[in-house]
Amino acid sequence: MDLKDEFALIDLLTCGGQSTHWQRERGVGVGIGDDAAVAGISPGCSLVMACDTMTQHVHFASWSMRDEDIGFKAMASNISDMAAMGAVPRYALIALSVPKGTDEARLQRIYAGMYECASAYEVAIVGGDTTASISGIVITVTILGEVEAGRALLRSHAKTGDAVFVTGALGGSAAGLALLEHAQRSGAAAEAAIQAPLLQALALAHQRPAPQVAAGRLLLRTGLGRALNDISDGIASEAAEIAEASRVGLAIEEARLPRPAGLDAAAQLLDTPPLEWMLYGGEDYQLLGTVAKEHVHELEAAFEEHGLKLYVIGYATDDFSGVRLLRADGTVEPLAKRGYNHFATKD
Amino acid sequence: MDLKDEFALIDLLTCGGQSTHWQRERGVGVGIGDDAAVAGISPGCSLVMACDTMTQHVHFASWSMRDEDIGFKAMASNISDMAAMGAVPRYALIALSVPKGTDEARLQRIYAGMYECASAYEVAIVGGDTTASISGIVITVTILGEVEAGRALLRSHAKTGDAVFVTGALGGSAAGLALLEHAQRSGAAAEAAIQAPLLQALALAHQRPAPQVAAGRLLLRTGLGRALNDISDGIASEAAEIAEASRVGLAIEEARLPRPAGLDAAAQLLDTPPLEWMLYGGEDYQLLGTVAKEHVHELEAAFEEHGLKLYVIGYATDDFSGVRLLRADGTVEPLAKRGYNHFATKD
Structure with a gap:
């Protein structure tokens, strides 16, 4: 696009998203409109940085997400990376590449979703870049946050004997995507079937994940x-990362894994083992972590006091390395560090 | 790509780029390998943030840049945004989207170029994301820097009576690209012609720009x-941004615009008015700014003392708004806020 177009497009997309006053109250000195943004970091805090890309036909398609959802989720997945460090998300930059001729209203809806998620988490969108792509929309969000110096929660901090926990139900996002894909392939009847509230809630888990910053x-x-860690790639993979980085083994008990309402109904409808979604599904954006065994009750009480959920699902051990699943039937199964193949059907 | 591929690819691309020790000495607490990176910001400083995307077939092609140049320039254009704020660049994140089946050696070369530029400017590459694209390589670099709180150099700070300066020659990048395009279109003879050192230097200005952080x-x-401002979109456009943000007019004198060696030879070879490249060419990554008239000599002396270049090319005025070019023949011409259409030929 030419320069004039680019400036006009940036105005169109960002105008009214967050006021200068709103941003100023959240530490922004210079927002969108100069070579770079300038903003404050609290004294005693370190900078926390991450970025994530969402690509059309790879991470989303017209049948899996509305435009607002695409923007919301692009922001949410980044905010989740801040949650996974124990950090406070503060600022975001948006790099948007779009094919020439993309409907501006579509981009406005994507941006509206980004602003909705960002504002809900007190994140100021302070800049970005808008360029032409050859094919498909590519959205890269960079998130900047802060954490008390030396206190970030790293995946390497698990110790033998720790309890392993998650902050919410697993497999909802993958089940939701599978339902959406089913509706897309099988037409109107299937689409009607997944209008049931429980199944709709699973679709929403895929489209509008809730990063666990408070937790x-x-x-x-x-x-x-x-x-x-946050669960972006499935609990099997995330647990393997903790196990590897911390040089411990992690035992996960199948019977303790929290499952979302509707998961079994969806599994029956689609003839899929629900455990596949729960272990390898990814994009649940819950937190997976460890706590010293003797502090479990204290942590559970703190979570309950704040209206947050915590499920103990296993323990860390030096009896083995890697991750093992303790099946409900008493057998033990090593878990592969693999993710779920999200997209079978193209847009 | 599946997870295992992604982890292996990240290792391949980042291994040996910058050692943990090197990064630690530059403030990195947690680098690549966790959900987010954690790093320090100097006390009393604000965070400075920007990102820029380079897209295959839009910003680069196989005939215009070697793979190492692509990486170098993606990093350099971001570092230049820090220079344009008077900031110190410190950390970078890389979001790389590549079509399935892209040669890994090619990605290694792109990364080598990014590390070369980053390390030269003391920038630590601390994270990123690697995803599949449908078509073409898309590289988004996010750069984080710091600046003394309240002191960033904004485009809105020009005052009537200020002198307007640039820190180096203009039009070299656009002329270099035009020469490369000419060689691509016209074959071996043309390619031989642009092997002349002066013309090669112009190609290099396009491929390996030098951000003016010290200036x-x-x-x-x-x-x-x-x-x-930094000159990413051409001096006509950048001057218009300063004029608009500062609510002044800028008068630019044609006779004072510094031109790179070889520009006139290239203009003759390609039958192009060199002024077109100088005004609208962009990607020179020099700095364009203003200084109070009474401080010009002091600033010139400081630049000379540090071995840096400074060219006074005009002045700010309240006689008009926008940007006007004072032509060598005595006529005056309003300058349009437009950029140069970089790519006519496809890869």
Whole structure:
């Protein structure tokens, strides 16, 4: 696009998203419109940085997400990376590449979703870049946050004997995507079937994940959280990362894994083992972490006091390395570090 | 790509780029390998943030840049945004989207170029994301820097009566690209012709721009710099941004515009008015700024002392708004806020 177009497009997309006053109250000195943004970091805090890309036909398609959802989720997945460090998300930059001729209203809806998620988490969108792509929309969000110096919750902090926890139900996002894909392939009847509220809630888990910033902060502030990851790639993979980085083994008990309402109904409808979604599904954006065994009750009480959920699902051990699943039938199965193949059908 | 591929690819691309020790000495607490990176910001400083995307077939092609150049320039254009604020660049994140089946050696070369530029400017590459694209390579670099709180050099800081300066020659990048395009279209003879050292230097200006961080810092540290922009979109456009943001008019004198060696030879060879490249060419990554008239000599002396270049090319005025070019023949011409259409030929 030419320069004039680019400036006009940036105005169109960002105008009214967050006021200068709103941003100023959240530490922004210079927002969108100069070579770079300038903003404050709290004294005593370190900078926390991450970025994530969402690509059309790879991470989303017209049948899996509305435009607003695409923007919301692009922001949410980044905010989740801050939660996974125990950090406070503060600022975001948006790099958007779009094919020439893309409907501006579509981009406005994507941006509206990004602003909706960002504002809900007090994140100021302070800049970005808008360029032409050859094919498909590519959205890269960079998130900047802060954490008390030396206190970030790393995946390498698990210790033998720790309890392993998650902050919410697993497999909802993958089940939701599978339902959406089923409706797309099988037409109107299937689409009607997934209008049932429980199944709709699973679709929503895929489209509008809720990053667990409050849980991450509580784990850090109480001083009780040790290792921490967010579940972007499935619990099997995330657990393997903690196990590897911390040089411990992690035992996960199948019977303790929290499952979302509707998961079994969806599994029956689609003739899929629900455990596949729960272990390898990914994009649940819950937190997976460890806490010293003797502090479990204290942490559970703190979570309950703050209206947050915590499920103990296993323990860290030096009896083995890697991750093992203790099946409900008493057998033990090593878990592969693999993710779920999200997209079978193209847009 | 599946997870295992992604982890292996990240290792391949980042291994040996910058050692943990090197990064630690530059403030990195947690680098690549956790959900987010954690790093320090100097006390009393604000965070400075920007990102820029380079897209295959839009910003680069196999005939215009070697793979190492692509990586180098993606990093350099971002570092230049820090220079344009008077900031110190410190950390970078890389989001790389590549079509399935892209040669890994090619990605290694792109990364090598990014590391080369980053390390030369003391920038630690601390994270990123690697995803599949449908078509073409898309590289988004996010750069984080720091600046003394309240002292960033903004484009809105020009005042009537200020002198307007640039830190180096203009039009080299656009002329270099035009030469490369000519060689691509016209074959072996043309390619031989542009092997002449002067013309090669122009190609290099396009492929390996040098961000002016030292000049930006000097403008800030001396307290003499007022408005500042980097020339990514051509001086006509950048001057218009300063004029608009500062609510002044800028008069630019054609006779004072510094031109790179070889520009006239290239213009003759390609039958192109060199002024077109100088005004609208963009990607020179020099700094364009203003300084109070009474401080010009002091600033020139400071630049000379540090081995840096400074060319006064005009002045700010309230006689008109926008940007006007004072032609060598005595006529005056309003300058349009437009950029140069970089790519006519496809890869």
